[in-house]
Amino acid sequence: MDAAGSQVADECAQYAGLYQSGFITTHGGNLLCSKIIHLITNNQVKSQVSKVLHECEQRMYKSVAFPAIGTGQAGQSSAKVADEMLDAVVEFARQKSVQHLQTIKIVIFQTNMLTDFYESMKKREDSDSSTKESWLSVFQSFFGGRKQSSERKKFMILEKKVDLVTFQICGESQEKVDATESWIKDLILKEQFENIISDEAIESFDETHIAILEGLQGEKQVTIQILNKLSPPQIKISGISRDVYSISLVVQEMVQQIKSTEEEQSKAELLHNLVEWRYPGSNDSFFAFDKLTNMQLERAKMAKKLHLNIKIKKKNYRVDLNTLKATDDQGKTINLQRVIKDEGKL
Secondary structure, three states: OOOOOHHHHHHHHHHOOOOEOOEEEEEOOOOOOOEEEEEOOOOOHHHHHHHHHHHHHHOOOOEEEEEOOOOOOOOOOHHHHHHHHHHHHHHHHOOOOOOOOOEEEEEOOOHHHHHHHHHHHHHHHHHOOOOOOOHHHHHHHHHOOOOOOOOOOOOOOOOOOOOOOOOOOOOOOHHHHHHHHHHHHHHHHHHEEEEEEEOHHHHHOOHHHHHHHHHHHHHOOEEEEEEOOOOOOEEEEEEEHHHHHHHHHHHHHHHHHHHHHHHHHHHHHHHHOOEEEEEEOOOOOEEEOOHHHHHHHHHHHHOOOOEEEEEEOOEEEEEEOOOOEEEEOOOOEEEOEEEEOOOOEO
């Protein structure tokens, strides 16, 4: 109040007893803001923050800054205050009707409180990590400015807009400010990790693989780069260590799946040069099965299986591997051919 000046003190005296919703609003006085919202002290921190946020939206304010409400003379626990304040911010940020308020700041002077607010953010991120829009992304959209919709991603290029978070550090001396800055940097670096996966199979990633990675990048706190011009191609995953680990497992599974598919295709190609299975077409003609179905039929035959379910022209058929007859769901039967190419025999 001393920094705001006598004008603000006079306004508070004028409006005393006339407050509504638990607060009164005055001019900013000597402070670098247009308005000051003065809260009437109570222990309902979440409710108070929520009311102020809605008041700011109603009055079309673009930004608002809070202290750690209730941690001073009210003597409330900073951990409890952090939980209640952030609960109110998240609930407000998720409302689709919010149009005007773009930036919310919580100004913390006491270094020990930073840990409580950081742990509160982490707790929400962990509990909400399975949702389409993670809690942290909602939080960052207000504490770093609203995210603008990015343009459609290009094939084989994963782009991610990163919202910058600005820390404003106030302290009794430059030495204490520098120490706090160093502590914040160390805290951030402890959470960061990078993993590079190199494999020729990455070159075979298609639009489906890219879409999966884009989705994971949107859900997790990571950045994914596909460096397909290198030899061998690489995928670089950077971000929070636990998310880097989980996405690395997904990428490795994709790589293994591609390798397995390519190996199967190679075996199918080789087998097709030896044996060709055919199904009847029009005018007594026969058509060759695709190479993978050809391999499935031959493997089943060699394994002395009695039957195999396949598709012919998108219809389901059950093949009798002894008689080479295929029967559809309606009971219609057709004759298949098995041609051994190197002998030219049926």
